[in-house]
Amino acid sequence: MSDPVYLDYAATTPTDPRVAHQMGACLTVHGNFGNPASRSHAFGWQAEEAVESARAQMAKALHADVREIIWTSGATESDNLALKGPALAPGQTKRHIVTSAIEHKAVLDTCAYLETQGFEVTYLTPDAHGRVEASSVAQALREDTLIVSVMHVNNELGTINDVAAIGRICRNKNVLFHVDAAQSFGKLEINVESMCIDMLSISAHKIYGPKGVGCLYVRREPPIKMTPLFHGGGHEMGLRSGTLATHQVVGLGAAAELMVAHMHEEQVRLSTLRQRFLRHIHQIPGCVENSHPEHSLHAIVNLGFSGVDGETLLLALDDLAVSSGSACTSASVEPSYVLRAIGVPEEIAHASLRFSFGRFTTEEEVDLAGRRVAEVVGRLRAP
């Protein structure tokens, strides 16, 4: 049997061959293998140059300064650093954090940890399609609010938040604003200046880069007092010790540059694919769109199918690689906490699937997927 059709780009993406090629040049004895922190010879200088050129690519993509990019192991670490960093900084006295109930676990579990350390967390309920209203953020702010953390695009729904509006509210109240942009970077415009963002998390493997690398944008002016997660050689301005993985960092820089360079034409292509896919889906009666009808990323469609069992549906669709809920929680058979938080009834949540498209998705693939879903749902519903 041939491989299933891959429609799970929101879980991870394959590394673009152009990116892999650049990474490969940073590993072996004839390549750029030096330690970027080695100051005394050309091997180190060359590696440092590669790392700094990737930092410039990243900074440019975000309209940031190169000194504001901190390399990490991925968005999970970036989210941890963005929240624990300021919260646990010495002398920091504010005790309140605002986030939403449908953030990624990297944010939610970090908030839960901070609750054990004396912090109070407000978990905002988004609207029925997963949008966090700026007004609900405004209402939640207190005198002692330290950080607001709201994702740009939700990974299960594809729903887009108005981070610029939330950013303005936070800036006016002197509250730090962190954005998890793992799903939006390179797909939507991000300008950390105009959006009033203080910290922003990115992951390479969601943008056709390698797994195991990401970055955190950290605003320099005014400076944010942060404590590091790791202690050691003082790399990355003391915020992230550890020898930089040149090949990984080069991979992220190259992947980011490609995303931004092709953003507009790729979004048009993905929008066409989405419409094409939905034309098949709309043949199916009783299908619910969990994603936001208006403010949604083209590449992610979350659909609920009434009257079918979710597990059976996923098993029957064995020629499609899709996600029920998010990949991070698919080990358990609990309905997705995201769908639950936006009020999707339990039986629909169980029978909901996330389809996500990407750079290598073809029209043939979405046609095949659409037809298969229609056929299988029809068959499972037949008495």
Ligand SMILES: *Cc1c(COP(=O)(O)O)cnc(C)c1O
């Ligand atoms: C994938 C993802 C993460 C985790 O990123 P890793 O690099 O895998 O740690 C965090 N937040 C969101 C929204 C994601 O989609």
